[in-house]
Amino acid sequence: MSEHRTLDTFCPTCGYRANAATNINDKQTAPPSCGDITVCLKCGEILQFDAQLKVQPASLTNLLQISKEDGIRVAKAQRIIRARRPLGI
Ligand SMILES: [Zn+2]
Numbered sequence: 001m002s003e004h005r006t007l008d009t010f011c012p013t014c015g016y017r018a019n020a021a022t023n024i025n026d027k028q029t030a031p032p033s034c035g036d037i038t039v040c041l042k043c044g045e046i047l048q049f050d051a052q053l054k055v056q057p058a059s060l061t062n063l064l065q066i067s068k069e070d071g072i073r074v075a076k077a078q079r080i081i082r083a084r085r086p087l088g089i
Pocket of ligand 1 (some may be wrong): 015
């Protein structure tokens with residue numbers, strides 16, 4: 001996993017401030033870019049980076065374009081986050 005610093009960005013669902021992103025695909029080390037899918041570490045919401053690398057709600061179009069393997073990784077990350085913080089607190 002590779003971690004990348006980002007500008008401060010806030011989850012549109014819970015307001016969590018993030019300033020880093022970790023690539024959950026071991027085969028990829030590139031920093032986040034526009035359209036990449038991410039998961040809020042606090043509430044588990046599925047988000048995407050915009051052109052300024054701020055997080056926005058993920059579009060259905062983008063969600064349908066991710067690979068099956070990445071979809072499984074996103075769902076697993078979401079399950080782990082929500083199991084640890086079931087109320088998003
Ligand atoms: Zn959140």
